[in-house]
Amino acid sequence: MDVIATAGHVDHGKSTLVRALTGMEPDRWEEERRRGLTIDLGFAWTTLPSGRRVAVVDVPGHERFVGNMLAGVGPVPAALVVVAADDGWSAQTAEHVAVLDALGVRHALLAVTKADLADPAPVLADATERLAGTSMGAVPGVVVSGVTGAGVPELAAALEALLAGLPAPDAAAPVRLWIDRAFPISGAGTVVTGTLGAGTVAAGDRLALGAREVGVRGVHALGEPVPRAAATARVALNLRGVAVEELSRGDALLTPGAFRSTGLVDVTLTGAPEGRLPAELVVHVGSAAVAARVRPLGGTAVRLQLSAPLPLRIGDRLLLRDPGARRVLGADVRDVAPPELRRRGAARQRGAELATAPAGSAGAAADLARRRVVRAADFAAMGWPVPPGADRVGPWLAAPGLLDELAAALPSVVAAHRSARPLEAGPPVAVVRRELDLPDDELVRAVVRPPLVLREGRVAAPAAGLPPAVQRAVDAIRARLADDPFAAPDAEQLASAGLGPRELAAAVRDGQLVRIADGVHLAPGIERVARDRLARLPAPFSLGQARTAWGTSRRVAVPLMEWLDGRGVTERLPDATRRLR
Numbered sequence: 001m002d003v004i005a006t007a008g009h010v011d012h013g014k015s016t017l018v019r020a021l022t023g024m025e026p027d028r029w030e031e032e033r034r035r036g037l038t039i040d041l042g043f044a045w046t047t048l049p050s051g052r053r054v055a056v057v058d059v060p061g062h063e064r065f066v067g068n069m070l071a072g073v074g075p076v077p078a079a080l081v082v083v084a085a086d087d088g089w090s091a092q093t094a095e096h097v098a099v100l101d102a103l104g105v106r107h108a109l110l111a112v113t114k115a116d117l118a119d120p121a122p123v124l125a126d127a128t129e130r131l132a133g134t135s136m137g138a139v140p141g142v143v144v145s146g147v148t149g150a151g152v153p154e155l156a157a158a159l160e161a162l163l164a165g166l167p168a169p170d171a172a173a174p175v176r177l178w179i180d181r182a183f184p185i186s187g188a189g190t191v192v193t194g195t196l197g198a199g200t201v202a203a204g205d206r207l208a209l210g211a212r213e214v215g216v217r218g219v220h221a222l223g224e225p226v227p228r229a230a231a232t233a234r235v236a237l238n239l240r241g242v243a244v245e246e247l248s249r250g251d252a253l254l255t256p257g258a259f260r261s262t263g264l265v266d267v268t269l270t271g272a273p274e275g276r277l278p279a280e281l282v283v284h285v286g287s288a289a290v291a292a293r294v295r296p297l298g299g300t301a302v303r304l305q306l307s308a309p310l311p312l313r314i315g316d317r318l319l320l321r322d323p324g325a326r327r328v329l330g331a332d333v334r335d336v337a338p339p340e341l342r343r344r345g346a347a348r349q350r351g352a353e354l355a356t357a358p359a360g361s362a363g364a365a366a367d368l369a370r371r372r373v374v375r376a377a378d379f380a381a382m383g384w385p386v387p388p389g390a391d392r393v394g395p396w397l398a399a400p401g402l403l404d405e406l407a408a409a410l411p412s413v414v415a416a417h418r419s420a421r422p423l424e425a426g427p428p429v430a431v432v433r434r435e436l437d438l439p440d441d442e443l444v445r446a447v448v449r450p451p452l453v454l455r456e457g458r459v460a461a462p463a464a465g466l467p468p469a470v471q472r473a474v475d476a477i478r479a480r481l482a483d484d485p486f487a488a489p490d491a492e493q494l495a496s497a498g499l500g501p502r503e504l505a506a507a508v509r510d511g512q513l514v515r516i517a518d519g520v521h522l523a524p525g526i527e528r529v530a531r532d533r534l535a536r537l538p539a540p541f542s543l544g545q546a547r548t549a550w551g552t553s554r555r556v557a558v559p560l561m562e563w564l565d566g567r568g569v570t571e572r573l574p575d576a577t578r579r580l581r
Contacts, residue, residue: 001045001221001233002163003195004109005057007100008082009092013113016146017082018058021155022046043193043234045222048156052163053222055234056080057195076195077166077232078107080159081139083127085112085120093127095326101134102270102319102330109162110141111155116148169231174258175199175207176311177235178286182247189217190244192253193236194287199255201235202228207253210261214253215240250288252311259311260381266338267318268354269300270330277302281329284319285310292320298351302331303338312336313383314367315359335367336382361387369399373439393446396439406436407447414452414459422467423506426452426460456509466506473497474507481523486530486552486560488520517559530560531569531580540577 006014018024024044045055057076079100083093100108110127112120120143131139142158144151181193201207205216218238221229229235237253252259281304283292288310295303312318316333334354341347357363365387368374376386376397389400413435417427427435429444438444448454451462466474476497477489489497494504504521507513513521533549534541541549547557561578564570570578 001229002052002054002078002166003057003076003232003234004054004078004080004159004163005076006080006082007096009084009087009090009096012082012084012087012090012093013146014080014082015058017080017111017113017144017155018044018056020144020146020149020152021159022056045234048160048163050160052160054159054163055222057234077105077169077197078109078162079105079136081108081110081127081131081136083110083112083123084114084117085123085143086114086118088123089127089130094130095328097131097134098328099319100136102328104135104270104317104330106135106137107162107166108136108139109155109158110139112141112143113146115143115150116145166232170198171200171230173198173231174255175201175205175253176255176259176286177201177207177237177253178288179247179251179253180249180287182244182249182251184244185238188238190239190242190247191236192239192247193234194253196229196231196233196235198231200228200230201237201253206256208256208259209242209247209251209253212241213256214242250286250290252286252288254311257377258381259313260336260378261309261311262336263306263309264338265304265306265312265333266297266335266350266354267302267304267331267333269302269320270317270332272300273329274327278322278324282321282323283310284321285312285316295347296351297354298348299355301334301351301354303341303347303350304331313381314363315383333383337378339370361385365389365400368397369402371399372402372437373398373443391446394440394442396443398443398446403443403447406438407449409436410447410449410452410459411461414461418461423470423502424458425455425506425509426458428458429454432459466503466510466512469498470503470506473499473503474512477521478512478523484551485523485526486550486556488516488522488552488556490555491519494519494521516556516563520556520559522560526560527564527567527569530564534570534580539579540573540575541579542577546578 006018008014022044023046043055043057045053047053081097083089110131112124112127124141124143128139128141140158142151142155144155177194177196179192179194183191185191201216201219203216203218206213207216216237217240219226219229220236221233277294277296279294281292281294283290283304283306290310291307293305297303312333314333314336318331318333320329320331334357341350357366364384367384368379368387368390374397375395376392377395379397386397387400391398391403413432414426417431429441432444433441445454448459452459453462465471480487504513508515511524514524514526515521530550534546537545537549543557543561546561547554550557561570565572568581571581572578
């Protein structure tokens with residue numbers, strides 16, 4: 001299916017033309033039919049001679065309903081510009097064309113209507129020349145009368161050619177369906193309509209609506225139920241889990257997690273504004289319209305503070321409207337999570353950055369370099385592709401080269417920590433994370449490179465060693481234990497040797513002593529020595545027998561036996577005796 005929107009002055013025959021082309025009545029409301037003008041959006045569709053199906057969004061032409069017109073044109077990729085032969089180019093025609101130009105619409109068809117009432121040739125030439133200076137460029141024109149039907153076949157053929165030249169939509173893209181109507185249907189519940197510009201929606205899908213999810217009970221396209229609809233398409237969705245009263249035009253149904261809802265956005269205007277920008281503008285995107293406070297950043301760069309958050313992506317085209325001056329401006333979204341502007345001159349610097357920032361993969365690389373590390377899902381939701389050379393670490397995306405840069409800086413962080421705290425093997429992971437300004441401990445592991453190692457929650461050098469005085473005291477203890485492996489020095493002996501709790505903990509971390517219990521430290525390899533001596537005893541054996549075999553005191557024997565139990569070397573039996581496992 002293809003979708004096209006009408007544009008043009010009130011009473012220039014847009015609805016009549018749609019009726020002649022499709023055989024359907026686009027005006028939905030009784031008041032519209034009574035007054036003879038389109039107030040809200042109308043919809044009709046037809047099958048062209050080639051079999052191609054096209055849906056037409058008929059928008060209101062009256063200036064009082066320009067907001068409704070924008071809701072219809074915003075999501076649609078092509079336009080049918082209508083100018084009456086008996087009236088010619090008018091102020092409202094110019095306003096509608098200015099909207100199309102600001103939105104960057106590049107595909108359009110000109111229809112000069114009411115050819116039965118006046119010579120269409122001068123209007124055709126004038127309108128074609130005016131359109132040539134817009135984003136639509138050289139627009140093909142057709143002369144037609146909706147009343148007599150003259151020119152309708154030629155209009156259908158011109159539509160065929162126009163639609164054949166439209167770029168193929170991405171049916172695999174995330175869904176962002178801007179709601180333009182919401183109404184109840186007896187027995188079915190809530191139904192919404194909109195133009196699906198990208199992606200595919202199917203019955204059974206779950207879509208995000210604000211902070212919650214709703215279910216798609218059914219899908220209709222061109223008045224018929226379908227299992228799924230792919231872009232581009234006019235669709236009606238029967239929703240589960242939401243009441244009509246909870247919906248309004250401008251709400252968006254989204255693929256969960258695929259878009260970032262933002263109330264602050266940096267944009268660049270597509271053209272230089274005439275005069276100063278007002279302090280407030282109305283922002284239009286899709287069928288949504290919200291007020292925004294404007295902060296110029298220099299040049300064509302502007303920061304918008306939205307009155308309500310919108311699901312926006314990098315590269316979205318916004319339309320900024322000044323209702324008081326009846327002027328519109330196009331704006332391209334450049335950042336949906338912009339940095340704070342706290343320092344003097346920060347706004348001007350930000351404007352300069354946006355003026356030179358590239359697009360596509362190069363823009364993604366530049367933005368990622370500024371952010372350093374970001375969640376990959378958040379980066380994609382902003383609208384950026386993954387730039388070449390970026391590193392994935394779990395859910396995180398790191399700028400190209402950043403991990404290597406941090407890995408090169410890490411040894412100095414470890415050395416500084418060791419210098420300040422010589423009894424510690426190295427800084428804890430949390431300390432390294434803060435020093436390197438990383439958002440998650442998992443990223444620290446990605447920058448630890450040999451000879452540094454991760455050990456017991458710290459980043460350490462393998463040969464960190466102990467301070468000289470502590471090393472001499474530990475050497476003396478180990479020399480004593482070499483002669484008598486179970487002669488653990490008591491607290492007084494340790495203190496006199498200068499080994500307090502911190503020094504002993506450092507020796508244990510360094511692998512030079514084994515902590516059996518508080519106040520009981522032995523040499524490495526004590527497990528093997530203790531087992532060998534127990535193996536000489538008849539099983540089962542008592543604690544007293546083990547103590548004798550080890551030649552040590554109860555102060556050492558009791559915690560050593562419990563330590564062996566805990567390590568699975570020995571097994572305690574119901575009668576309190578033990579045996580080797």
